[in-house]
Amino acid sequence: MAKIVRGSEGVGQAIELLAAGKLVAIPTETVYGLAADATNGEAVASIYEAKGRPRFNPLIVHVADMKMASDIAIFDSLSRKLAAAFWPGPLTIVLPLRLGHPIHALVSAGLDTVGLRMPDGLAHEVIARLDRPLAAPSANASGRISPTTAQAVEADLGERIPLVLDGGATPVGVESTIVKVESGTVRLLRPGGVAAEDIEAVIDMPLARGATGKVEAPGMLASHYAPTANVRLNVSALMPGEALLAFGSFAVAGSPLATRNLSSSGDLREAAANLFAYLAELDASGAKSIAVMPVPDHGLGEAINDRLSRAAAPRDKPTAPE
Ligand code: TXA
Ligand code: MG
Numbered sequence: 001m002a003k004i005v006r007g008s009e010g011v012g013q014a015i016e017l018l019a020a021g022k023l024v025a026i027p028t029e030t031v032y033g034l035a036a037d038a039t040n041g042e043a044v045a046s047i048y049e050a051k052g053r054p055r056f057n058p059l060i061v062h063v064a065d066m067k068m069a070s071d072i073a074i075f076d077s078l079s080r081k082l083a084a085a086f087w088p089g090p091l092t093i094v095l096p097l098r099l100g101h102p103i104h105a106l107v108s109a110g111l112d113t114v115g116l117r118m119p120d121g122l123a124h125e126v127i128a129r130l131d132r133p134l135a136a137p138s139a140n141a142s143g144r145i146s147p148t149t150a151q152a153v154e155a156d157l158g159e160r161i162p163l164v165l166d167g168g169a170t171p172v173g174v175e176s177t178i179v180k181v182e183s184g185t186v187r188l189l190r191p192g193g194v195a196a197e198d199i200e201a202v203i204d205m206p207l208a209r210g211a212t213g214k215v216e217a218p219g220m221l222a223s224h225y226a227p228t229a230n231v232r233l234n235v236s237a238l239m240p241g242e243a244l245l246a247f248g249s250f251a252v253a254g255s256p257l258a259t260r261n262l263s264s265s266g267d268l269r270e271a272a273a274n275l276f277a278y279l280a281e282l283d284a285s286g287a288k289s290i291a292v293m294p295v296p297d298h299g300l301g302e303a304i305n306d307r308l309s310r311a312a313a314p315r316d317k318p319t320a321p322e
Contacts, residue, residue, distance in 0.1 A: 027121055103133065
């Protein structure tokens with residue numbers, strides 16, 4: 001059972017747990033979010049674990065002010081205008097990540113963009129006082145509806161998290177609107193708490209919708225997260241010139257060009273936290289092929305294997321949406 005705590009006592013406990021890499025459900029103006037320190041890979045991995053998500057969808061990063069936002073992402077003038085008009089509030093803006101940004105790769109699921117928003121209410125207070133960005137999807141188990149009360153979070157995820165910060169019923173009740181600036185136009189990626197008309201009034205032009213927006217839906221392309229090198233799965237023996245992505249303590253036959261071990265102790269949370277960085281590092285080794293040892297398919301292993309099979313898929317082949 002999670003503790004449900006209100007007010008300043010709850011905020012204090014939330015900050016302590018988040019700073020220690022734990023999960024806390026926090027109220028935003030839209031829905032309750034399942035929050036973790038966005039700079040801590042294992043904390044972020046435990047979000048996916050608690051939600052039971054079979055895939056690593058990119059998560060929204062929540063910030064307290066424009067300084068924190070600008071350390072993470074690069075704002076063009078339209079995005080800046082949108083932030084000025086709607087933050088704090090239920091608008092998420094997808095932006096290019098800045099070089100040297102502090103966000104863990106698992107948050108953006110290996111993309112070079114990030115969804116950023118500045119929430120209102122107790123969530124805002126927690127982020128400002130913690131002074132770290134928080135990654136937070138809606139605080140429901142995968143496939144369930146988004147919770148708008150602390151009791152709904154407790155009923156769904158109570159066994160899996162230590163604390164629900166209770167801020168009462170969330171005023172907006174639906175998720176944030178998601179937009180992205182693309183060559184001078186603004187594309188609506190998800191309708192939500194800010195009406196499209198209100199955005200159009202601020203930018204003084206119609207929102208782009210549909211067609212190419214589909215490509216933005218993560219996971220639409222089988223090879224969306226593919227490295228340049230070929231990826232070979234469930235390998236027990238290396239071919240000449242291959243790099244090795246290992247898991248656990250078993251050895252494989254052959255001598256790799258470069259090696260990374262997702263988790264030598266076989267810890268799936270550690271493996272999830274290392275996945276995107278290690279794929280990128282092995283890709284940068286110049287090997288033509290990355291051989292991947294088998295990863296067990298339970299718990300976080302399912303999402304790890306989903307991502308690995310996308311990386312190994314024939315390039316740019318469309319698959320079913322998430
Ligand atoms: O109101 C909300 O947005 C709530 C509260 C907790 O902030 N959060 C929420 O998160 O709804 P979640 O994880 O349930 O939905 C996040 C959405 C997903 O559809 C994801 O694909 C999209 O944001 N997203 C995140 N980063 C993205 C990116 N870099 N590019 C495109 N879409 C992105
Ligand atoms: Mg959700």
